[in-house]
Amino acid sequence: MTVKQQIEEYWDWRSTSYTNGATSLGSEERELWKQSLLPHLERGPLRVLDIGTGKGFLALLLADMGHEVTAIDISQSMLEKAQGEAIKRNLDIKFKKGDAENLAFDNSSFDVVVSKYLLWTLPDPENTLKEWDRVLRPGGKIIAIDGNWFDPSPVKKFKRGIRKILQAITYRDSTTGLLRPGKFNQYYSSLHPSLPLYSNVKPESIKPLFEKAGFEDLRTDSLPMIHKYNLKCMHPLFRPWNTDTFFLISGISSKQDK
Numbered sequence: 001m002t003v004k005q006q007i008e009e010y011w012d013w014r015s016t017s018y019t020n021g022a023t024s025l026g027s028e029e030r031e032l033w034k035q036s037l038l039p040h041l042e043r044g045p046l047r048v049l050d051i052g053t054g055k056g057f058l059a060l061l062l063a064d065m066g067h068e069v070t071a072i073d074i075s076q077s078m079l080e081k082a083q084g085e086a087i088k089r090n091l092d093i094k095f096k097k098g099d100a101e102n103l104a105f106d107n108s109s110f111d112v113v114v115s116k117y118l119l120w121t122l123p124d125p126e127n128t129l130k131e132w133d134r135v136l137r138p139g140g141k142i143i144a145i146d147g148n149w150f151d152p153s154p155v156k157k158f159k160r161g162i163r164k165i166l167q168a169i170t171y172r173d174s175t176t177g178l179l180r181p182g183k184f185n186q187y188y189s190s191l192h193p194s195l196p197l198y199s200n201v202k203p204e205s206i207k208p209l210f211e212k213a214g215f216e217d218l219r220t221d222s223l224p225m226i227h228k229y230n231l232k233c234m235h236p237l238f239r240p241w242n243t244d245t246f247f248l249i250s251g252i253s254s255k256q257d258k
């Protein structure tokens, strides 16, 4: 099985339990996300492509903000759940199965390309970002939200270890009864050497890739409102072991009109 097929299989399986806010965002959190995204977007409606949409986290928010959203994912199962959510909320989003590295869209089809928590699991981020630039119009915007989930520094590793123990005590997968990290490790322990950003998703490592792909005017945003909210909601037992360092990075396509 290829790396991509394994990734697809894992996320198909994971779709039964993955929420990550997409389907369970309360109204306060939804508003905070919208407020955090707003300064990065021009007045709409914009043609937006959400890549690796999962259950539609960004697609649902952006459609709700009045944009014209298309969303793709490698996992059909994720897309079906995202579609169900869009119908429930009466939002018109075009969902399509597809690979982030090879997009089935014409050049310059979108004003904005967004992705959330996808860069870390791409086998070829450098060429993938070039492909995203291809479908953006000249002057279009890329917005990626990600975090250094598997930061190998000793402090982060130690904190994750403690958190895993706490999770093992408190948290099992409701559908399978298995501990979720078990299945994750089963797939990603052999996959991660093929994923250049797996343990290195930091603005400093992403910026050169953005530049190589043709993006300029790069900006990062540490999303302070979301971090503050997440900490507030986190069980006090988990707070000292929180290692979340997700951030938003954006850039403008420097390609010229032909």
Ligand SMILES: C[S@@+](CC[C@H](N)C(=O)[O-])C[C@H]1O[C@@H](n2cnc3c(N)ncnc32)[C@H](O)[C@@H]1O
Pocket: 007, 008, 011, 012, 019, 020, 022, 051, 052, 053, 054, 055, 056, 057, 058, 072, 073, 074, 075, 078, 098, 099, 100, 101, 115, 116, 117, 118, 121, 122
């Ligand atoms: C961690 S989830 C994030 C989902 C969503 N963006 C969110 O924030 O809730 C990663 C998603 O990326 C998708 N994915 C992984 N590799 C992909 C690829 N090459 N092309 C498209 N989607 C991909 C997975 O199927 C999964 O739904």
